[in-house]
Amino acid sequence: MQATVAPATEETFESLAQKVDEALSVVNTIDGHVKTKALDLxxxxxxxxxxxxxxxVQKLKADPRGKELLFDLVDDPSVYAMLQLHGIVKPDLSTRINRVMDAVRPYMQSHGGDVEFVRVEGATAFVRMHGACNGCSQSAVTLRDGVEEAIKHNIPEIQAVEVLPNEPSPNLIQIESLTSAKNTSWVKGPAVAExxxxxKMRFDTEDTSILIINVDNRLNAYRNAxxxxxxxxxxxxxxxxSCELTCPWHGFKFDAVTGECFSAPQAQLESFPLRIEDGHIWVRPN
Ligand code: FES
Known part of the structure; x- marks a missing residue:
């Protein structure tokens, strides 16, 4: 009698990698000495x-024809993954910077901020800061320094980190308040280009004097008082x-982005919602 042999399923790179992952997860569930020995192996x-x-790789790199062949081989995802796993090839700079960003992001977010990698040029990485990382307060500066240090420490090829200004954007306000208040109490201010x-620029409504400040292309509206x-x-x-606004009367200093007062912590500039429409600034004084 003839035995029936099931047709062998062709292995793919993904299925092989999955088998390694599965075996490793099993090993990680083992306790003690056996696990240590398995990991040693x-x-x-x-x-x-x-x-x-x-x-x-060294031999191939040493010969021009070999080098060409090596570049061809590295285009194959399975070869690339194997060499990368052993630290023989490194991912491109952008991927590595993004990994650092992913590592620092939870910390930034726990402090109300965020960071976005934009591009790399030569030995300089360009990033954008958001939320609490934007502005001139001491905590924002500390968060920015932290990002720079993390990038430079993990990626020695990067020697400088530049923070790009954010696109002109108003202070964030709730959409519902925008729609409910539109056409009732928004007032049209100067053109953004002005x-x-x-x-900074002052503009007055019938009963309110408003101060618009542009710091790094980020617009804020405050009561001019x-x-x-x-x-x-x-x-x-x-x-x-330094993003600092100094009152001309007695010298109180304010963070021009957050309105926070550096001279007297209990004082704060009164901020107004601001939006941009057709190149013009609109403000809703409270
Ligand atoms: S009125 Fe601004 S510091 Fe006194």
Missing amino acids: KHAIEAFHKFALTKI IPAGK CPHQGMPLDGGMLDAE
């Missing part, structure tokens, strides 16, 4: 493979570098 086999693979980055004694702020000095 895994590391020993990997080290053995890495040693031989490194020799192959207030370039680092500048210092919380100290209610004097107008539009004659104050705006330091675009």
Whole structure:
């Protein structure tokens, strides 16, 4: 009698990788000595493979024809994954920077901020900061320094990290409040183009004086009144570098992005909702 043999299923790169993952998950459920021995075996086999693979890559790289062949081989995802697993080839810079971003993101988010990788040029990485990481407060500066340090530490090829200004955007407000208040109490202000980055402008409605400030292309609207004694702020000095607005009357200093007062923590600029429509700034004084 003839035995029936089931047709062998052809293995794919994914199915093989899945088998490795499954075996490893099983090993990780084992306790104690057996698990240590199993992992030792895994590391020993990997080290053995890495040693031989490194020799192959070195030989191929040393010969122009071999180098060309090596580049062809690395285009194959399974070869690339194997070499990457052994640390013989590194992912491209963008992928590695994004991995660092992913690692620091939970910390940034737990502090109300976020970071976005934009691009890399030469040895410089460009990022954008959001939320609490944007602005000039000490905590924002600390978060930005943290991102820069993490990138440079993990990716030595990157020597500088530049923070790009955000696109012009108003303070975030709830959509519902936008729609409910539209056409009732929004007032049209100056054109966006009239207030370039680092500048401020006053405009007055019938009963409210408003100060628009542009820091790094981020627009904010405040009541044009210092919380100290209610004097107008539009004659104050705006330091675009430090994002600091200084009241011209008694020198109170404010974070021009958040309205936070550096001189007296209990004081705060009164912020108004702001939106941009057809190139114009609209503000809703409370
Ligand atoms: S009125 Fe601004 S500091 Fe006094």
